Amino acid sequence: xxxxxxQSKIFAxxxxxxxxxxxxxxxxxxxxxxxxGADGLNHIANGLWLIFTSPALLATDxxxxxxxxxxxxxxxxxxxxxxxxxxxxxLEGSGPQMAAxxxxxxxxxxxxxxxxxxxxxxxxxxxxxxxxxxxxxxxxMAIFSLCLAPVVSQPAFIPEIVAVIGxxxxxxxxxxxxxxFGFIINAMSVFTRKSHEGLNLYNVGxxxxxxxxxxxxxxxxxxxxxFGPVRxxxxxxGPGSGYYNFELYAYVVILTLFFLCIGFASGGSLQNIxxxxxxxxxxxxxxxxxxxKYGQGTVYLAMGFLGILALTVTLGFGVVHLNGLIVGAIISxxxxxxxxxxxxxxxxxxxxxxxxxxxxxxxxxYFFADGMNFLTYISTAQTGHAIWTAAFWGTCLSxxxxxxxxxxxxxxxxxxxxxxxxxxxxxxxxxxxNNGLAxxxxxxxxxxxxxxxxxxxxxxxxxVYPDPERKxx
Numbered sequence: 001x002x003x004x005x006x007q008s009k010i011f012a013x014x015x016x017x018x019x020x021x022x023x024x025x026x027x028x029x030x031x032x033x034x035x036x037g038a039d040g041l042n043h044i045a046n047g048l049w050l051i052f053t054s055p056a057l058l059a060t061d062x063x064x065x066x067x068x069x070x071x072x073x074x075x076x077x078x079x080x081x082x083x084x085x086x087x088x089x090x091l092e093g094s095g096p097q098m099a100a101x102x103x104x105x106x107x108x109x110x111x112x113x114x115x116x117x118x119x120x121x122x123x124x125x126x127x128x129x130x131x132x133x134x135x136x137x138x139x140x141m142a143i144f145s146l147c148l149a150p151v152v153s154q155p156a157f158i159p160e161i162v163a164v165i166g167x168x169x170x171x172x173x174x175x176x177x178x179x180x181f182g183f184i185i186n187a188m189s190v191f192t193r194k195s196h197e198g199l200n201l202y203n204v205g206x207x208x209x210x211x212x213x214x215x216x217x218x219x220x221x222x223x224x225x226x227f228g229p230v231r232x233x234x235x236x237x238g239p240g241s242g243y244y245n246f247e248l249y250a251y252v253v254i255l256t257l258f259f260l261c262i263g264f265a266s267g268g269s270l271q272n273i274x275x276x277x278x279x280x281x282x283x284x285x286x287x288x289x290x291x292x293k294y295g296q297g298t299v300y301l302a303m304g305f306l307g308i309l310a311l312t313v314t315l316g317f318g319v320v321h322l323n324g325l326i327v328g329a330i331i332s333x334x335x336x337x338x339x340x341x342x343x344x345x346x347x348x349x350x351x352x353x354x355x356x357x358x359x360x361x362x363x364x365x366y367f368f369a370d371g372m373n374f375l376t377y378i379s380t381a382q383t384g385h386a387i388w389t390a391a392f393w394g395t396c397l398s399x400x401x402x403x404x405x406x407x408x409x410x411x412x413x414x415x416x417x418x419x420x421x422x423x424x425x426x427x428x429x430x431x432x433x434n435n436g437l438a439x440x441x442x443x444x445x446x447x448x449x450x451x452x453x454x455x456x457x458x459x460x461x462x463x464v465y466p467d468p469e470r471k472x473x
Contacts, residue, residue: 011266011296013093013338017101018083020258024105025076027254031247032069044070052115056153057228057429062109063324068244071324072251075108078117082143085121091136095291095299095339099201100143102335103433107146109324109331111432116152119175120145123182130183138186144204145185147433150228151215152178154430160224181211196443199403201288201340202396205436212427212437219428228429248322249311252330256307259300259334268297276302277343288340288399303337309346310334310392318379325385329392336395345401345409350391352413357387359414360421390420393435397442408450416442 009015032047033040047070051062062071082104086097104112124142128135155161155174162170185204192207200206220226268276279290279302291299310330314320333341361374378384394416401409419438424431431437 008296011262011300013098013291014083014087016262016300017079017093017098020255021076021079021083021101021105023254023258024079024251025073027251028069028072028074028076031072032067035067035069040069043067044073047071048074048113051113054153055157055228055230056111056113056116056150057230058111058150058424058427058432058434059229059325059429060111061324062111063244063248063327068247071109074113075105075328077114078108078112078146079105081114081117081121082146085139085143089134089136089139091139095289096140098291099336099339100140102332104143104146106328106331106335107149107432109328112146112149116149116174116178117146119152119178120148120182120185123179123184124186125182126179127183127186141186141189141204142182144189145182145208147205147208147431147436148178148181148185148212149432150430151181151212154227158219158224158227160222177215181208185211192440196440197447198288199400199447200396200436200439200443201336201399202393202433202436202439205396205431205433206440208433209423209427209431209437209440212431215430216426216428226428229424229434230429245319245322248324248327252307252311252322252327255331255334256304256311258304259307259337260304263297263299263301263304266296266300268301270301272298272301276305279342289338290340290342291338299338302342303334305343306334306337306341306346309343309350313350313391314388318375320379320388323385326388326392329389333392333395336398341395341398345398346395348401348406348409349395349397349413349416352410352415353387353391353394353417354413355410356390356414356417360417386421387417390417390435393433394420394439396435396439400443400446404450408446412442412446415446 029040029044032044036043047066050066051070051074054060054065062074065071066074079101082101086093086101091097104117121139121142124138124145125135128138152174155177156167156170158170161173165173185208188207188211189204192210193203196203196206216226270276275294276298279294279298290302294302307330310333314322314326320326333346357378358374361377378387391413394413397409397412397416400412404412416435416438419441420435423438423441424434427434427437
């Protein structure tokens with residue numbers, strides 16, 4: 001066996017992400033014991049029970065709810081379940097699968113857990129049986145669709161439903177809903193992909209968001225009182241009652257060093273630094289699988305540099321108080337370094353979101369009531385975390401930057417911030433990929449506007465799909 005083939009097997013995506021998952025679980029256990037001594041395991045068990053039995057609505061920070069140890073253990077277990085599904089389906093790992101695992105791991109800190117994600121994975125499997133297709137054709141989409149995990153958890157917390165069918169019946173109803181939406185999500189995602197022409201990486205978040213809005217409307221028709229989204233994070237707990245800045249920054253540093261080391265070990269080189277920072281799609285703007293084109297070393301280094309970007313912007317603004325939401329967003333951004341996101345295009349979206357945050361800050365005089373300045377606001381304010389989560393998750397619009405350019409990209413980032421901070425109320429917090437839903441609306445609004453102003457036809461649809469007969473990937 002040649003050295004290159006051996007290296008490729010050693011650093012294959014599932015091996016690398018399996019190691020990261022193990023590292024995450026270990027990190028959670030170690031922190032739990034350091035904080036609680038001999039009671040560490042009991043703390044993890046109690047924390048996991050809190051997580052498994054929570055409504056899990058959008059913006060529920062598991063670090064604030066259960067503690068940093070249980071939150072990271074849950075994140076690892078959730079990603080491990082998704083990795084097991086990929087292995088069970090015998091699907092070869094590439095950029096999309098790493099991106100899916102990143103979302104499972106990142107949102108394991110806010111909203112996802114093995115209990116509310118398993119029914120969705122099962123639904124996708126039943127769909128493959130129903131259509132007599134291989135599970136590997138649907139499993140990646142199923143992992144992306146775990147954003148509907150709150151739909152599984154929430155019925156047991158709706159008094160109107162519990163009063164009719166009881167708590168046990170409500171739990172069964174939630175599980176059934178998860179199976180059903182896992183069953184249909186693939187067809188939904190194929191349909192919604194056409195609306196944004198591939199410029200929104202979180203396509204399933206767009207489709208699942210529409211489903212979540214429909215569920216909210218159905219609940220409203222049934223007389224259910226509106227719930228969610230919630231704002232439960234470390235910042236809401238208050239200073240002195242649970243900041244874990246050191247532990248959370250330590251994990252982000254570990255995550256960054258992990259991919260940098262893996263990148264160098266698997267053949268990556270800083271001689272390709274321009275390529276790493278500006279990875280481009282191949283013949284079509286729709287193609288985002290950088291792993292398939294550039295290979296292991298370059299892509300793992302690109303992921304590491306996305307981690308450096310996250311550390312640079314959070315530390316550069318005066319040491320931002322991290323919480324589970326922000327760290328989950330960072331994990332998600334880093335994991336998509338092999339499937340559409342680069343330092344260059346992500347920076348543009350982050351910059352656009354910050355411009356939107358600046359406009360919001362200076363347009364609201366009450367932020368000045370306590371003498372707060374913008375740097376204090378984004379570093380410590382309870383509402384400031386919206387900028388960071390929108391910035392990192394908003395990088396799902398990275399292909400739009402690559403296609404329309406950085407000037408339009410900045411404006412797209414600003415518009416995205418306005419959408420993402422408000423749209424959660426339409427689906428009652430039942431879609432964890434709030435940025436994916438917002439990005440879908442942003443694309444539907446901005447693409448026609450940009451084309452209307454495009455006198456030279458630089459951004460026509462044929463530029464997205466060079467071959468009109470080409471089937472959607």
